[in-house]
Amino acid sequence: MNIDSIKNGLVIDHIKAGKSMQIYHYLNLENLDCQVAIIKNASSQRMGKKDIIKIDAELDIDFDALGYIDPGITVNVIKNGEKVNKLHPDLPDTITDIIKCSNPRCITSVEQEIHHIFKLTDKANGVYRCMYCESLPKISQ
Amino acid sequence: MRHLIDISDLSVLEIDELIDTANDIIQNPESYREKCKYKKIATLFFEPSTRTRLSFEAAMLELGGSVLGFSEAASSSAAKGESISDTVRVVSNYADIIAMRHFKEGAPMAASLKSCVPIINAGDGGHNHPTQTLTDLLTIKREMSRTDNLTIGLCGDLKFGRTVHSLINAMIRYDNIKFVFISPPELKLPDYIKNDVLDKKQIPYEEFTSVEDAISKLDILYMTRVQKERFFNEADYERLKDSCILNCEKLKLAKDNMIILHPLPRVNEITTDVDDDPRACYFKQAMYGKYIRMALILKLLEVE
Numbered sequence: 001m002n003i004d005s006i007k008n009g010l011v012i013d014h015i016k017a018g019k020s021m022q023i024y025h026y027l028n029l030e031n032l033d034c035q036v037a038i039i040k041n042a043s044s045q046r047m048g049k050k051d052i053i054k055i056d057a058e059l060d061i062d063f064d065a066l067g068y069i070d071p072g073i074t075v076n077v078i079k080n081g082e083k084v085n086k087l088h089p090d091l092p093d094t095i096t097d098i099i100k101c102s103n104p105r106c107i108t109s110v111e112q113e114i115h116h117i118f119k120l121t122d123k124a125n126g127v128y129r130c131m132y133c134e135s136l137p138k139i140s141q
Numbered sequence: 142m143r144h145l146i147d148i149s150d151l152s153v154l155e156i157d158e159l160i161d162t163a164n165d166i167i168q169n170p171e172s173y174r175e176k177c178k179y180k181k182i183a184t185l186f187f188e189p190s191t192r193t194r195l196s197f198e199a200a201m202l203e204l205g206g207s208v209l210g211f212s213e214a215a216s217s218s219a220a221k222g223e224s225i226s227d228t229v230r231v232v233s234n235y236a237d238i239i240a241m242r243h244f245k246e247g248a249p250m251a252a253s254l255k256s257c258v259p260i261i262n263a264g265d266g267g268h269n270h271p272t273q274t275l276t277d278l279l280t281i282k283r284e285m286s287r288t289d290n291l292t293i294g295l296c297g298d299l300k301f302g303r304t305v306h307s308l309i310n311a312m313i314r315y316d317n318i319k320f321v322f323i324s325p326p327e328l329k330l331p332d333y334i335k336n337d338v339l340d341k342k343q344i345p346y347e348e349f350t351s352v353e354d355a356i357s358k359l360d361i362l363y364m365t366r367v368q369k370e371r372f373f374n375e376a377d378y379e380r381l382k383d384s385c386i387l388n389c390e391k392l393k394l395a396k397d398n399m400i401i402l403h404p405l406p407r408v409n410e411i412t413t414d415v416d417d418d419p420r421a422c423y424f425k426q427a428m429y430g431k432y433i434r435m436a437l438i439l440k441l442l443e444v445e
Contacts, residue, residue: 103246105244105245105246105266105267105268106245106246106247107225107243107245107246107247107248107250107251107265108247109245110245111224111225111226111245111248111251112224112226113224114226114251121337122337122341127337129333130247131247131250132246132247132248132250132251133246133247133266133268134246134268134333136333
């Protein structure tokens, strides 16, 4: 596979080194039958090391949720072999079922099939809190 | 359809309107006696309560409505493992409005997502208790004739005390409010409230570990109980339960026009000899709770 020759698809760039698999699983890329390339620890002038994911298919993905997972990433949209758009995902106002509330006193610890929803309460510092109990998330790195 | 989950669900204007309605009910109770005729409130109390449940029930009865519900989780289908969502979906077919208390934080919020009638949070674990806050605001307004330009001392369990968290969120919306927090270090106000609420809005506050060091500064002293049910460890409860006690001796250091509030129940944090002091307003506060809940029921049911 020539990983530079995507015809129509996405290049998710500037992923913090080591986080590509988290994004891979979040986007359910294991279920795609197109070519997907994961480049780990690529050299980067700005970041030192970075990860890159190249997907040779047009996907409808939640860019803002990607912004929560790694706010530094960029998403390049490729059409007919040309970069037609470069997106910088913003922090979403709410994130649903990406992280779980770890507060044992929260209703989410016992209620069946409840959505784990976090709200952005401090945009400047990227702080999210559980919609139900207002606890901070514990993020697995 | 409106719910009341957090005190910030109501604007300052709406709170002022509720206080005005409650004052009118106190003045003219007979004109409200049939306002909720044929309406029902369900009081779903998964955790024990005396004042809150009975004041909701008394409020609806005085408005001419009826009451159904349960007073502990063991006498509901929760004991069989039913979810909050399912309980609320069922009960909202039987009642026009629901008041819910639950030991899990956020339970009324989860209920509101599935309910087809208004949900009132009647206390969710150590998180929020907005109708107590409305009660506190009505009491402050009636006893101090203002809700701004106040130094408010909050004493006792500031970590798990939901009434404290809700009251802070309500009072920061008024001008020139200062807070004085009095608690043992283990029960200090959570950092997220200090950082996200007070520091962010530049609301001044001080922290003390004893009542006598702080009491002379205060216009309002809001006492709270160290709540046994919030501790996972009984030894910690035993160690901390007597941390902050108000008695007549300490009260000598307070301003003559200071008022003492307490959401009740009290255990030993206010000695009974304080009850006769004219500054003790906590039993009046409990009485006002019924009237502000009447006003809230009218608002959420959109009864004119």
